[in-house]
Every structure is written in C-alpha cells, then in structure tokens.
Amino acid sequence: MSTALAEKYLRVERLPHIWCRGCGHGIVLGALVRAMDEVGLDLDRTVVVSGIGCASRAAGYLNCDGLHTTHGRALAFATGVKLARPELRVIVIAGDGDLAAIGGNHFIHAARRNLDLTCICFNNQVYGMTSGQHSPTSPRLSLAPTAPYGHLEREFDLCELARAVGAGYVARAAAYNPRAMTRLLVRALDLRGFSFVEVLSQCPTYFGRRNRLGGAVDMLKWQKEHTVDVARAREMDPAELEGKVVTGELHRAEYPEYTAAYAELVSRVKGETGR
Amino acid sequence: MPVKPGARLMQGNEACAEGALAAGLSFFAGYPITPSTEIAEYLAEHLPARGGVYIQMEDEIASMAAVVGASLAGAKAMTATSGPGFSLKQENLGFAAITEAPCVVVNVQRQGPSTGLPTSPSHGDLMQARWGTHGDHPVVVLVPWSVRECFDLTLHAFNVAERLRIPVVILTDEVIAHMREKVVLPEAGSLVVEDRARPDRAAGPALPYDDRQGDVPPMTVFGDGHRAHVTGLIHDRRGYPAGPGPATEALLKRLQGKVDSRPELVIAEEEETADAEVLVVAIGCVARSAARAIRLARAEGIAAGLLRPVTLWPFPGERVRAIAGRVRGIVVPEMNLGQMVLEVERVAGGRAPVHLYPRVDGNLITPEEVLGSIREVARG
Amino acid sequence: MSRREIRLSGEGGQGIILGGIILAEAAAVHGGLNAVQTQSYGPESRGGASRCEVVLSREAIDYPKVIRPDVVLVMNREAADRYAGDVSPGGTVIVDSTFVEEVPDTVGRVCRVPITRLAREHFGREIVANIIALGIVAGLTDLVRRDALERAVADRVPPATRDLNLKALDVGYRAAAEIPGPATP
Incomplete structure (x- = not known):
C-alpha cells in the first residue's frame, strides 16, 4: 500500500497493528483500503463495524x-x-468464529433482510485471538488445542449459506491474490443490498503450525494450488473439483433492499395517516 | 402529535410506548416475549408514521445490539422485553454502559427463573437490573406503579439516558404492564424533552470520550464527521484500547460517577411517613397494595407510612435511613424471596428492624397481607 | 361512588376480557369515574380459564385487583365453581345458564340468564354473548349509564360489527329488566 493511501485510510498513529508476522489479515485490510479508494467512499460517511477476534481489530485501524x-x-x-442513518455506508468485518459460530444467527x-451492508469475513479457519481453537470453518480432522485428536465436524460453507438465505452479492477471494480480492470488494461495495465476501486468510502462528502446513508462504501457495476461479470451475466435473475451493463472484441477485423498502413503507403509512 | 388530551383507558405497556414516542423515540428493536409484547406491537403500528424505525430482530441479543448501534448513529433508541429476554440483553447493556450509548430498556418482570410463569407478575429482577451485566457500570432503574407513571417514567428515562449517556432500565411487571387504567396524558407541548449534547461540528473533529469536557463528554455521533472509534474495550479519550493502569480506573470511576455524583437522580414518594411508627417500603404494583394497607392500618389506629422508591437504583437510601431512625420497624413486601430488603437493611443500618414479606406464587401481594405484617411490627 | 368491584369470568374465546375493557372504558372515559381493569389468563389463545376484573371508584384506586366482588359474571361451569361464592353480601352473581346448572352457595343474589343461548337465538352467533352479558351487568346495577356503555361498545368493537353489538347490548338490558327484584348493589 502506498504511503498516501495508508495516511488517508488508516489511523497511522495506531500502527503497527497487532497481527502476527505472516498473518493474512493485513493483506485483506490492504485490499479493502484499495477497494474503498476505488469506490471513492466518503470516510466521514462510512462506519466500519466489527465483533471480537483478530479480524475485528481491523475496524480500529x-x-x-x-x-x-x-x-x-x-x-x-x-x-x-x-437503519438509524441509511445514508451512511456500513462495512462489517468479522472473523470466521465471530460470524459463523457465535454470530451465525x-x-x-x-x-x-438484504440490508445494505458489506460484510467481509476474514476466514483463517481458527480462533486466533484465543490461540488456535477450532472454528466452524476448520477442516474436518484438522488439529487444534480444542481438537487434539482431530476435529470431527464438517466445515461451514459461508458463501453457500449467504446465497441460500438471500444475500444480494456473494464472492470468495483468497489472500494470495489481493488484486482479484480488491476487484471483488469493489463490486461488493458498489452493491445496494447485503454483499458478502469471504476471504481466505492464513494463520501460520496457530493453524499452520499445529497442522504442519509450513509458514505463511507455504500456506499462500496452498491457497493458489487449491483455489479455482468460478468461471473455470463451471467447466470442471465434480471429481476434479474435489478438495478445491471456488473463488470469484459466486452469486448476484436483485432483491428489494431493506432500507429502501422501509422508506417506502414509511411514505405509504404517512400517506394513509395523512388522508 | 402522539399525545392527545382527555381521559382514556390505557394499558401500562401502551403508556410506555406513548411515553417513548413523546420523548422522540426514533428507533425500536425488539423480540416478542410475554408480557412485554404490546410495547413492540404498539410501536410497530405507530413509529413508521413518525418516520421512526421499528424492527423485530432475530433475537433479544440482536435487538439490544441494534438499539445501541442506532443510538451511536444518533437515534433515540429503545427495546422492551421480559425476564428471559432481559437476561439476553445483559451482554449489550454492558456495551451501552462502557461506550456511553444512551438507550432505554423496558423489562416487564414475570415469574422466573428461566421460562418460569410467563403470564404472572414478579419482582425477581431487581438485582439483575442493577448488576445483570458483568463489571461495574452505571445504570438508572425506574419502577412505575401506575399507567400514567409508565408514560412519565419512560419519558424521564430517555431524558436521563440522553443527559448522562447511560442505559436506563424501566422495571414494570405483568400487573402494571397489562393493567388498563384511566389516564389523562399531558399535552405534548408541556413536556420537557432532553437530547444528548453533541460537539460543535464547526470546531472540527472531536474526540469521542473527551473527559476534559466534563464527566459526560459530548457525543460524537456516527456520520457527523468525527471519525470516532467506539469499542467495548477499556479505552482512552480517543476511543482507542487502553491497558491496565490509572486510565482504566479513571474511566470506570467516571462512568460510575455519572450516577453517584448526582443525588438529584433519586426519586421516592412518601405517604404518611411524617408520624409513622411502621414504615412500608414497596415498589411498583406491590406499593399499590401497600398504599391501601397503610390506610387500613391507620383506620385501626396504627400509624403506618409508605415510602415508594421510584428510582430503585440509585436507591433512596438517605430517606429510608432518616425514617428508620424514628420508626418501630420497616416492612418490605416483595414479589421475590428478598432482594430490595437487602438494600433496605443496608441503608437502615440497624436503626430499625426490617421485616421481609415475600410472595413468589405468581400473584400480587394483597393489602391484607401487608396489613398483617404492619400489625406484627406495630405489636412489636 | 365508593369502590366497586366486578369480576367477569369464563373461558378464553368468550370475549371476557374485552367485556371488562368496555365496562372500564365506559365508566372511565364516558362516566367520569376512575377505573382499573386487570386480567389473568393462561398461555392458550382459546379455551382455558379467563378472568377479568374491573374496579371502579370516584376516589383514586390503589390496589388494582378485586378484593371482594360486588358483581360476578360466570360464563361457564368452572368459573361458577371458582368465583360465584366470592361475591360480597348483597352482591350479584350473573350466571350464564346455557352452561351452568348448579351454582355454589353464595351470599349474593343469583340471576340466571341463558346468555349464550340468547346470542344464538337473536343473532345466530355466540360471539356477542359477552356484550349481552355486559347489558345484563349494567342493567342490574348502577355502575355505568347506558349511553356511556353504548359509546364504549361502539368504540371498542370492529366497526363492521357495531350495530350487531349495540343490538346485543340491548338484548342484555331487556333480559335484565325481566329479572324480578331490586336493582343491586
């Protein structure tokens, strides 16, 4: 990221950030900054909301x-x-445990609701802040301090979930390819409705080390080798897609956006009341 | 305007909703739960016509979160719930306290614990209302005893919340909430409505927790150009996370001090306490039974008086202590197994014996029961 | 008027609570009295015991529930068994004899009227039995003026059923007039 971008979009006085060396979250934050710049977001009219976890600290930067x-x-x-101030742009940053477990509902x-929010999930498949416990996106049989004999649950496909319940835009990106990630984030920010971008991030400190996946570079290489763009995936048969993660723009649909629908309701009710 | 003149028969829950509208409520998020649901239903019907937002969220936790989010974005925000839902609100009530987000929570008490008796009254949440969320935090808790007071205290709750940037809890119960009573509401123009102070925008971006401006910093509402950072972590005046040390202590003491340093927040009503030999301390619907009981006692020649805390928290301790010095005993009738009595005992400090009359069968304590306790104390 | 207490009882779906609301509203809004209406009910929307209480007074009303009712309406057998005996000396128990045959011993005057049957015969629908019962309660007592009650009924029932309900109220008043004995309490 250029110094100019950093100075405009980041609270530089808060740097360095708290993320570990090799963590993918800085890459995602960088892509988000570039996307915000490309879209031309007014920083005085933008609110970034987050929960708890490593990813959620991004809101503070x-x-x-x-x-x-x-x-x-x-x-x-x-x-x-x-809903209180529909003219504001609201971006939500969440980790996988934050979004898929405790915040799943x-x-x-x-x-x-298809409320006009852009939700970005920094998915590193682990609870990093509490030192590496398994999350709903941890792969089956992966190891964690809370799954020392292998994690028995299947991993959650958050994109599939978002699509199924009616999100207006669903995409998946990976930290190894920040340029594609930026492109997808720009489209997500441009959409009026609920846009969801899942980003594969890497946690070499906990997930990588515990599961003997090597360092950050090895994990990024793994992402490159195991992701398939959605356009190419459409031409592959299920056997070929086994063990692969599909990235790109996965879903886009026109649904009524909630704040617009609510504004319409208000004018309808006011019209009726005034009569 | 919402407030129409003239007498009408109104339910306690409706009066809470009307009081909120009179205060300028602009955001309500809720989740259905007996016996509070009428508040949500009333606002679902009436808020949109005033341009306000009503939303039923996916659960109680989310509705409290949405209320705090809306408040931080400038809305006057409220939620309403009952026992089990109030338990779920606690998480983000604490968030409202530490982020100084003004908001109002109505808890219509029902018999607990857990699902309990959903349609029966109780006063089982008195301590939860004060200490329900973890950690030290300021809170004001108001207890209405009539439909009219549901209106007045909801309006007052917003004023206190906005003035001090704290969450304010209104504790009603199934009796007061579902009771319909004749009320004459005040004219809209006659009401005092307070709004939070906001920093002067012309002066440029302000710090979100600028304690140099006083113990209630002007609120840097989202979208006002302050680029405020708000976190549930202990933070400095810039809103940035802070570690252990004097700044943490200063923050927590400032928050608690917002209530502790303002004795004018305490509200209590007294009936016939001047010459009382027996004092009854009771709240909400139980105070109505107690009011009848002291009249019955006086008809029998027992000088009984009633002190009714309107603010349960902060508790009217000084008044109770003063009266305790000149009565034979204090009766505390409660629809729980003894919660407010602990506070009465504490403030009475041994000046007078304190007698608990508990009832937890899901029914309102009767005047006859309170009278029985008054007689026992009078006989010594 | 000093404190008067009315208990209306029956089962969910009989319109007991609406009846109490209308009575309280007639007295409070159109009759110049203080009024408090409370209710107790179970988790069911239909069926289950339903009880509605109204307290009326010129003075401020402290305790909002009934202590010893001056008027008790019982619309089914269970309500008769539970509440008829509570009535105050000189009070009135109004019994829907459509459903209640036996009334427990009571110190009050017992007035038997086939309320639900009247609803069926006059209107072909049981749903207005509560309004007929209100007419009987008001006709047998001096709790509310008729014009006040009519206004409250008109305000609280769905507009499309206003005429039907006002006719039902009239049926109640006429049934009350046919009951021999002095107006009480």
Missing part, C-alpha cells in the same frame, strides 16, 4: 467511524447503525 462490538454481534449493531438474518 480504518480512519472512519468505527464500532468494535461484542463477539458475534457486529451485524446486529450494524443493522441499528444503518445474525449473519443468516442480516443476509435474509
């Missing part, structure tokens, strides 16, 4: 209104912010 809330609840707080319903 962005130089706009920031709301660092309770664990899992970012989308619920963001719903209040957006809020995620489902925020997407279902």
Whole structure:
C-alpha cells in the first residue's frame, strides 16, 4: 500500500497493528483500503463495524467511524447503525468464529433482510485471538488445542449459506491474490443490498503450525494450488473439483433492499395517516 | 402529535410506548416475549408514521445490539422485553454502559427463573437490573406503579439516558404492564424533552470520550464527521484500547460517577411517613397494595407510612435511613424471596428492624397481607 | 361512588376480557369515574380459564385487583365453581345458564340468564354473548349509564360489527329488566 493511501485510510498513529508476522489479515485490510479508494467512499460517511477476534481489530485501524462490538454481534449493531442513518455506508468485518459460530444467527438474518451492508469475513479457519481453537470453518480432522485428536465436524460453507438465505452479492477471494480480492470488494461495495465476501486468510502462528502446513508462504501457495476461479470451475466435473475451493463472484441477485423498502413503507403509512 | 388530551383507558405497556414516542423515540428493536409484547406491537403500528424505525430482530441479543448501534448513529433508541429476554440483553447493556450509548430498556418482570410463569407478575429482577451485566457500570432503574407513571417514567428515562449517556432500565411487571387504567396524558407541548449534547461540528473533529469536557463528554455521533472509534474495550479519550493502569480506573470511576455524583437522580414518594411508627417500603404494583394497607392500618389506629422508591437504583437510601431512625420497624413486601430488603437493611443500618414479606406464587401481594405484617411490627 | 368491584369470568374465546375493557372504558372515559381493569389468563389463545376484573371508584384506586366482588359474571361451569361464592353480601352473581346448572352457595343474589343461548337465538352467533352479558351487568346495577356503555361498545368493537353489538347490548338490558327484584348493589 502506498504511503498516501495508508495516511488517508488508516489511523497511522495506531500502527503497527497487532497481527502476527505472516498473518493474512493485513493483506485483506490492504485490499479493502484499495477497494474503498476505488469506490471513492466518503470516510466521514462510512462506519466500519466489527465483533471480537483478530479480524475485528481491523475496524480500529480504518480512519472512519468505527464500532468494535461484542463477539458475534457486529451485524446486529450494524443493522441499528444503518437503519438509524441509511445514508451512511456500513462495512462489517468479522472473523470466521465471530460470524459463523457465535454470530451465525445474525449473519443468516442480516443476509435474509438484504440490508445494505458489506460484510467481509476474514476466514483463517481458527480462533486466533484465543490461540488456535477450532472454528466452524476448520477442516474436518484438522488439529487444534480444542481438537487434539482431530476435529470431527464438517466445515461451514459461508458463501453457500449467504446465497441460500438471500444475500444480494456473494464472492470468495483468497489472500494470495489481493488484486482479484480488491476487484471483488469493489463490486461488493458498489452493491445496494447485503454483499458478502469471504476471504481466505492464513494463520501460520496457530493453524499452520499445529497442522504442519509450513509458514505463511507455504500456506499462500496452498491457497493458489487449491483455489479455482468460478468461471473455470463451471467447466470442471465434480471429481476434479474435489478438495478445491471456488473463488470469484459466486452469486448476484436483485432483491428489494431493506432500507429502501422501509422508506417506502414509511411514505405509504404517512400517506394513509395523512388522508 | 402522539399525545392527545382527555381521559382514556390505557394499558401500562401502551403508556410506555406513548411515553417513548413523546420523548422522540426514533428507533425500536425488539423480540416478542410475554408480557412485554404490546410495547413492540404498539410501536410497530405507530413509529413508521413518525418516520421512526421499528424492527423485530432475530433475537433479544440482536435487538439490544441494534438499539445501541442506532443510538451511536444518533437515534433515540429503545427495546422492551421480559425476564428471559432481559437476561439476553445483559451482554449489550454492558456495551451501552462502557461506550456511553444512551438507550432505554423496558423489562416487564414475570415469574422466573428461566421460562418460569410467563403470564404472572414478579419482582425477581431487581438485582439483575442493577448488576445483570458483568463489571461495574452505571445504570438508572425506574419502577412505575401506575399507567400514567409508565408514560412519565419512560419519558424521564430517555431524558436521563440522553443527559448522562447511560442505559436506563424501566422495571414494570405483568400487573402494571397489562393493567388498563384511566389516564389523562399531558399535552405534548408541556413536556420537557432532553437530547444528548453533541460537539460543535464547526470546531472540527472531536474526540469521542473527551473527559476534559466534563464527566459526560459530548457525543460524537456516527456520520457527523468525527471519525470516532467506539469499542467495548477499556479505552482512552480517543476511543482507542487502553491497558491496565490509572486510565482504566479513571474511566470506570467516571462512568460510575455519572450516577453517584448526582443525588438529584433519586426519586421516592412518601405517604404518611411524617408520624409513622411502621414504615412500608414497596415498589411498583406491590406499593399499590401497600398504599391501601397503610390506610387500613391507620383506620385501626396504627400509624403506618409508605415510602415508594421510584428510582430503585440509585436507591433512596438517605430517606429510608432518616425514617428508620424514628420508626418501630420497616416492612418490605416483595414479589421475590428478598432482594430490595437487602438494600433496605443496608441503608437502615440497624436503626430499625426490617421485616421481609415475600410472595413468589405468581400473584400480587394483597393489602391484607401487608396489613398483617404492619400489625406484627406495630405489636412489636 | 365508593369502590366497586366486578369480576367477569369464563373461558378464553368468550370475549371476557374485552367485556371488562368496555365496562372500564365506559365508566372511565364516558362516566367520569376512575377505573382499573386487570386480567389473568393462561398461555392458550382459546379455551382455558379467563378472568377479568374491573374496579371502579370516584376516589383514586390503589390496589388494582378485586378484593371482594360486588358483581360476578360466570360464563361457564368452572368459573361458577371458582368465583360465584366470592361475591360480597348483597352482591350479584350473573350466571350464564346455557352452561351452568348448579351454582355454589353464595351470599349474593343469583340471576340466571341463558346468555349464550340468547346470542344464538337473536343473532345466530355466540360471539356477542359477552356484550349481552355486559347489558345484563349494567342493567342490574348502577355502575355505568347506558349511553356511556353504548359509546364504549361502539368504540371498542370492529366497526363492521357495531350495530350487531349495540343490538346485543340491548338484548342484555331487556333480559335484565325481566329479572324480578331490586336493582343491586
């Protein structure tokens, strides 16, 4: 990131950030800054809302209104912010545990309402801040301090969930390819409705070390080798796609946006009351 | 305007909703739960016509979160719930306290614990209202005893919340909430409505927690150009996370001090306490039974008086202590197994014996029961 | 008027609570009295015991519930068994004899009227039995003036059923007039 961008979009006095060396979250934050710049967001009219976890600290580094809330609840707080002041742009940053476990219900319903929020999940498949416990996106049989004999649950496909419940925009990116990530984030920010971008991030400190995946570079290489762009994936058969992660713009649909629908309701009711 | 003149028959829950509208409520998020649901239903019907936002969230936790989010974005925000839902609100009530987000929470008490008796009254949440969320935090808790007071105290709750940037809890119960009573509401123009102070925007960006401006810093509302950072972590005046040390202590003491340093927040009503030999301390619907009981006692020649805390927290301790010095005993009838009595005992400090009359069968304590306790104390 | 207490009882779906609300509103809004209406009910929307209490007074009303009712309406057998005996000396128990055959011993006057049957016969629908019962309560007592009650009924029922309910109220008043004995309490 250029110094100019950093100085404009980040609270530079708060740097260095708290993320570990090799963590993917800085890459995601960088892509978000570039996307915000490309879209031309007015920082005085933007609120970044987050929950609890490594990812959620990103809200504290962005130089706009920031709301660092309770664990899992970012989308619920963001719903209040957006409905109280629909003219504001509201971006929600969440980790995988934050969004998919403790905040799972809020995620489902925020997407279902198609409220105009952009929600970005920094998915590193682990609870980093509490030192590496398994999360709903941890792969089956992966190791964690709370799964010393292998994690038995299947991993959660958050993009599929968001699509199923009615999000207006769903995309997946990976930290190894920040340029593609920026492009997807720009489209997410441009959408009026609930846009969701899942970003594969890497946690070499806990997930990588515990599962013998090597360092950050090895984990980024793994991402490159195991991700398939959605356009190419459409031409592949299921056997070829086994063990692969599909990235790119996965879903886009036109649904009524909630604040617009609510404004319409208000004018309808006021019209009736005035009669 | 919402407030129409003239007498009408109104339910306690409706009066809470009307009081909120009179205060300028602009955001309500809720979740259905007996016996509070009428508040949500009333506001779902009436808020949109005033341009306000009503939303039913996916759960109680989310509705409290949305209320705080809306407050931080400038709304006058409220939620309403009952016992089990109040337990779920606690998480983000604490967030409201530490981030100094003004908001109002109505808890219509029902018999607990847990699901309990959903349609029966109780006063089981008195301590939860004060200490329900973890950590030290300021809170003001108001207890109405009539439909009219549901209106007045909800309006007052918003004024206190906005003035001090704190969450304010209104504790009603199934009796007061569902009771319909004749009320004459005040004219809208006659009401005092307070709004939070906001920094002068012409002066440029302000710090979100600028304690140099006083113990209630002007509120840097989202979207006002302050680029405020708000966190549930202990923070400095810039809103940035802070570590252990004197700044942490200063923050927590400032927050608590917002209530502790303002004795004018305490409200209590007294009936016939001047010459009382027996004092009854009771709140909400139980105070109505107690009011009848002291009249019955006086008809029998027992000089009984009633002190009714309107602010349960902060508790009217000085008044109770003063009266305790000149009565034979204090009766505390409660629809729980003994909560407010602990505070009465503490403030009475041994000046008078304190007698608890507890009832937890899901029914309102009767005047006859309170009278029985008064007689026992009078006989010594 | 000093404190008067009325208890209306029956089962969910009989319109007991609406009846109490209308009575309280007639007295409070159109009759110049203080009024408090409370209720107790179960988790069911239909069926289950339903009880509604109204306290009326010129003075401020402290305790909002009934202590010893001056008027008791019982609309089913269970309500009769539970509440008829509570009535105050000189009070009135109004019994829907459509459902209640036996009334427990009571110190009050017992007035038997086939309220639900009247609803069926006059209107072909049981749903207005509560309004007929209100007419009987008001006709047998001096709790509220008729014009006050009519206004409250008109205000509280769905507009499309206003005429029907006012006719039902009239049926109640006429049934009350046919009951021999002095007006009480």
